[in-house]
Every structure is written in C-alpha cells, then in structure tokens.
Amino acid sequence: TSVTNWFEDKRKFGGLIGAFPEEATRGSISNEKEREKRISVNTNRGLWARCDNCGNMLYVKYLKQNKNVCEERGYHLPMNSMERIELLIDRNTWIPMDENMTTKDVLDFSDEDSHQNRVAISQEKTGLTDAVQTGIGYLNGTLIALGAMDFHFMGGSMGSVVGEKITRLIEYATAKSLPLVLICASGGARMQExxxxxxxxxxxxxxxxxxxxxxxxxxxxxxxYPTTGGVTASFGMLGDIIIAESKAYTAFAGKRVIEQTSRQKIPEG
Structure with a gap:
C-alpha cells in the first residue's frame, strides 16, 4: 500500500527522522488523533493525497509514478494542465502558444463577485492566464499540437480566451499538418461572458x-473528470478518436441541473 511504501522510503533514506518530527525518535505515533493530525500536515506539504473515490491516503511519490491513478481502485485522480503536459510531452520539447492572452470583462458581469476578480483569483492560484494551455511538442518522437484544459481555473470554463487559444492551436495544426490532441476538463461555457x-x-x-x-x-x-456543457457539445465529442478516463463524468447538463429542472431524481451512472 501507499503507507507501507512511504515507510520503506523513509527507512532507505535515513529512517523516520523528519517524517514526524516530535515522534521520530520513538518510532511511533502516540494516538490515532495525533496520527491523523500528522497525516493532515504532511498532506498540506505535498507528501499525501486523498483518493476522491475510495478515501484512501496515497503517498504522492508513488501516486505520480502511477500516473495519478489510485493503486487500490484504479481511480484517476484530477491533474492540472501542466501535469498533463509533462505526462504526454517528451522532456524539453514543449513550446507554448499564446501564453499571455487574457480575457476582458466586456459585460462588466457581477453576481456575488465580479468576473474580473474571479479571473484574478484563478490566475494567482494557478499561475495561468486562463483555463487552457496550448502548444506543440513531441509525443514519443512525434510532433503534435496539444491543448490541455485546467479545471482549477474557474472550473475549466470556456470563455473567449479559451475558445481563441484552441482555435489558433487548431489552425496552426492544420497549417503544419500536425495531429491534434485536446484534453477536456471543463464545466462548460463561461456564463460570465x-x-x-x-x-x-x-x-x-x-x-x-x-x-x-x-x-x-x-x-x-x-x-x-468532468467534461460537461459547451465543451461536450462541441470539440469534446468531435474527435476522430475519443478516449475517456475511467469514471470520467461526461454530460451536457450536470446531474444537479437536470434534477432541479425536471424535479426528478436521476439515477447514478
């Protein structure tokens, strides 16, 4: 298991010193609550991740080696756009496109918060300008055009910048006769635009x-997980080859929206 792997790792590199600073010399955790507290602290430091499907704590080092797939249930944990790029593109071959393109709040949209502020918060949190990264790079030696959406940026919502960046990527791929790969992770069209x-x-x-x-x-x-709304209704379903991750949530309207609209309970799956 991940926990066993983690302890074995610690033994290889000098024991448990530094793993749980206060208890390291004793080699044990005093009680269950203290143990959970330590795990929580280490999770925040990037040592652990919790599987959204089975709830197990996973040692991040081995999780990454397993391509972010839970070793217990085979569940695909979420990845950000850069992790997708690093997973697919050969090292030192990635050339990004339109990195500095940003949206303008032409509608001056505001509800609980302004659209402009939401975008700024997402930019600070993710380091991205919007919800997709596009570029070219080599995949196992073959040059491809790649677009990777990022759900961490406003739910991967597709606004004018996302649409323009993907459009330019496709036009470039067409002009250069490159195969195109688009990774979808989106709640749909961005309502604020x-x-x-x-x-x-x-x-x-x-x-x-x-x-x-x-x-x-x-x-x-x-x-x-997830691919919904306007992304599903457009390029998500237009692939010559469509690949879905295990248990990826794919729909036009989400379950909650359907239930609220139809006033009927929707079955799982």
Whole structure:
C-alpha cells in the first residue's frame, strides 16, 4: 500500500527522522488523533493525497509514478494542465502558444463577485492566464499540437480566451499538418461572458471541420473528470478518436441541473 511504501522510503533514506518530527525518535505515533493530525500536515506539504473515490491516503511519490491513478481502485485522480503536459510531452520539447492572452470583462458581469476578480483569483492560484494551455511538442518522437484544459481555473470554463487559444492551436495544426490532441476538463461555457462564450463552440467546431474533414488530419479528444456543457457539445465529442478516463463524468447538463429542472431524481451512472 501507499503507507507501507512511504515507510520503506523513509527507512532507505535515513529512517523516520523528519517524517514526524516530535515522534521520530520513538518510532511511533502516540494516538490515532495525533496520527491523523500528522497525516493532515504532511498532506498540506505535498507528501499525501486523498483518493476522491475510495478515501484512501496515497503517498504522492508513488501516486505520480502511477500516473495519478489510485493503486487500490484504479481511480484517476484530477491533474492540472501542466501535469498533463509533462505526462504526454517528451522532456524539453514543449513550446507554448499564446501564453499571455487574457480575457476582458466586456459585460462588466457581477453576481456575488465580479468576473474580473474571479479571473484574478484563478490566475494567482494557478499561475495561468486562463483555463487552457496550448502548444506543440513531441509525443514519443512525434510532433503534435496539444491543448490541455485546467479545471482549477474557474472550473475549466470556456470563455473567449479559451475558445481563441484552441482555435489558433487548431489552425496552426492544420497549417503544419500536425495531429491534434485536446484534453477536456471543463464545466462548460463561461456564463460570465454570455454569448461571447457560447460562440466559441461554433468557432472551434468550424476550424475542426477544416482540420479533420478537408485536410484529413487526426483529432484525438481525451475526456477527463468532468467534461460537461459547451465543451461536450462541441470539440469534446468531435474527435476522430475519443478516449475517456475511467469514471470520467461526461454530460451536457450536470446531474444537479437536470434534477432541479425536471424535479426528478436521476439515477447514478
């Protein structure tokens, strides 16, 4: 298990000193509450992660070696866009595109918080300018165009920047005759941008039609947890090959929205 692996790791590199500073010399944890507290502290330091599916604590080092898949149940834990890129793209070959493109709050949208402030908070939290990273790089020696959405940025919502970056990526891939891989992780179109976000669905679909139908170039769509709304209704389902992670939540409208609209209980799955 992950816990066993972690203890074995500590023994290899000088024992448990530094693992649990106060108890390291005794080699044990005084009680269960104290043990949980230590695990919580180490989780915050990046040593542990909790599986969203089974609830088990997973040693991050071995979790990363296992490509963020829980060794107990085979559940795919969420990954951010950079982790996706590092997983797929050969080392030192990634060339990002349109990194500095940012959105403008043309609607001056505000509800509980302003759209502008939400974007700023997400930018600070993720280090990204918006909810997708695009670029080119080599995948096992083959040059590809890659777009990786990031659910940590406003739920991966697709606004004008996301739509424009993906559109430019597809146009570049078409011009250079490159295969295209799009990794979907999104709650759908960004409601704070209104029609500007909805039009991205048609814009992306139109350039994909040129890429796939006219130029006969490959588009692989990878569906992760979650892929919903406008992303599902556009490029998410337009791949020549569509790959879904195990237990990836894929839908147009989410379960909660359907239940609130229809006033009916929706079964699991």
């Amino acid at each position: 209104g029609t500007l976000s909805l039009m991205q669905m048609a814009k992306i679909s139109s350039v994909l039609q040129i890429h796939q139908v006219r130029k006969k170039l490959l588009h692989i769509s990878i569906l992760t």
